[in-house]
Amino acid sequence: MSMNDPIARGLAAGWNITDASKLTEDRTVEADVVVVGTGAGGGTTAEILARQGLSVILLEEGRLYYQKDFQMDELTSYANLYQEGMSRATADGAIAILQGRCVGGSTTVNWTSSFRTPAETLNYWSQNLGLSELTPDAMAPWFEGREQRHNMSPWQTPPNLNNDLLRQGCEKLGYSWQVIPRNVKGCWNSGYCGVGCPTNAKQGALLTTIPGALDHNAQLFHGLRADRLVRNQDRIDHLLASAMGADGITPSGITVTLKAKHFVVAASAIGTPGLLLRSQLPDPFQRVGKRSFIHPVNATVARMPAKTDPFYGAPQSIYSDEFNFKEGTDGPVGYKLEVPPLHPAMAAGVVAGHGQQQRDNLGQLPWMQSVIALLRDGFHPDSPGGTVSLRDDGSPMLDYPITDYLWQGLKKAYLTMAEIQFAAGAEAVQAVHLDSGWYTRWSEAKTAISNLPMKPHRVRLFTAHQMGGCSMGHDPATSVVNGFGEHHHISNLNVHDASVFPTSIGANPQLSVYALAARNSTRLAQKLAPSG
């Protein structure tokens, strides 16, 4: 393997990494801090604590995959790098859930868009939810710090045509658009971010904070699932974890007991509430799992006269916030407009269909352009989010009912996206909906889309942004942790991931997770600092 790869080098240099599938007997291990999950939140936490001289153990349910494994192949990547082999969905199956399950978490497969938490969102939290210490000014240094750590800056290379058409459509219609900042270093503009960056350009947790933690003597267990936090009075005494077998999904029967002074859970939305529910920690107001958000996403596809090759080039480089906060933070639902990369399996999964019709749709992939709308859920009383609960086998599941308030936003978003695509020169546009045909004129599309039934399953919905379920707040009656991620009832437990957000973010969440985890870990490090 190439010794230019930092992970291969670290392994050769003796990083303390244990593949739990190789364990042959039960073990007990101990550290100052145990961190559950190695994604945006977990990686940041582990690096900051380890640099302060604390001993840290990281555990990750998924396996360690790195450059040698990133072969630009959808089927193997979806099977190995994503939760439930890319089959995760909401309880009724109506919304597909894209979420990472590997070292680096979702940052290993994300599309590198790097936005600060919008000022409107932070102001809403500080003014309406009592999180007065999280103002845009107070958070600015934390965003700056993480922008540097992950090399985030606006994308300088011209956008691929898939993205540029969003820009062109917005220009024509007088809608605002911007260039997306990305967390990359020496990016090859390839388009394969979603299947694991093959060039090591993406500066996700896998190539930044995880190596940073391991260089400072942290220990990483992968293929090890946190099952239950075991409590003694108001403290977590230890964590019970199950090793996965060689297939990465079937428990091998080996268990690991992890002891620590402090525990940080960063298994993300769905995962973190799941672990807390399994652990039956005190939750007098039954807040765990509630108010789970997803930025519900719908899409339109267009056939363009020129080749778009939507599988190549930085997947996301242009966005429009024209409709995001236009009607107020808590008015009718706002949405951010972006573009998704389209490879064959992704396209086949997004556009439902079969037979010759499906063949014809997929056959025009090189001319296809797609726009997605990410709805800003959680700011309005009619958008209370979903609920995470446990299945019989203890695995977490998200129930997310779609309210009329959201259906209205989704309908409006379909119309906006189709209008933009026609303005950008589309020959035909189709709403990603079981009842939509291909429309060749905007006027035709407008009437037809206005009449589409807005019902689960018929409207094809997705999410790659899971948030909430362990809300932060001052009042234990409405939240699980405080503004520093500290659990209200357990003195040695923090939550440092996307599950603490009290509403959705209103932008792709990675930088929000990185920044808040950095702030809260810095405070935790001070608290736990080795004395002297």
Place this chain on the structure above:
Amino acid sequence: MTDQHPLPGQPDTSRRSFLKTGLGGTLLLSTISVSAGLSGCATAPAGRIGAIDSRMDASYQFQFLSRDDIALFEALLPAILAGSLPDAQNQRRQTVASTIERIDQGIVKFGPPNQRELRKLFDLLNFPPTRMALARTWSDWPSVTATDADAFLQRWRNSRIGLLNNGYVALTKISNAAFYGYADHWHLTGYPGPPAWMTESLPQFTSA
């Protein structure tokens, strides 16, 4: 059989509705004791199937799909992949068989909860009374023509019952992804694959 215990105060819809959903578009069915009545169905993973009694590659070990599930996909794939399968009989059979293997591989990685949902869906489609009641497909899958299979898919797609729509999406999505996502079939979508200028210079492709 997993038993489901509705919480007190919640309507016990799972008992009555045939289908409940799960999967990213994959569906599932619920607790009608399909499996209990399935003594006639082969629900065990098919394992290695000898070349003699099937067209399957004898070296592939099925981990999830049963012999009945394989027959189901042999009936559905010619409709789902209409226009994309090779014309020559031999090649066509081989393509169907290898797509079913990749469907099996994909489902293995779905993990236990969604596998349970799929097991319910497949059992329902394979158990003659439920196949006739819900799929309205009268003959068993090995004797279903591509036209009949297409009609079944259309019925589930156009049904006013969301759960059947979900079943349609589940069946077509796992099939389409396993087929169009596979390197040998990328060309059908016009996707040229990873650019040569990358594979020629990246260590994971150039070194052993």
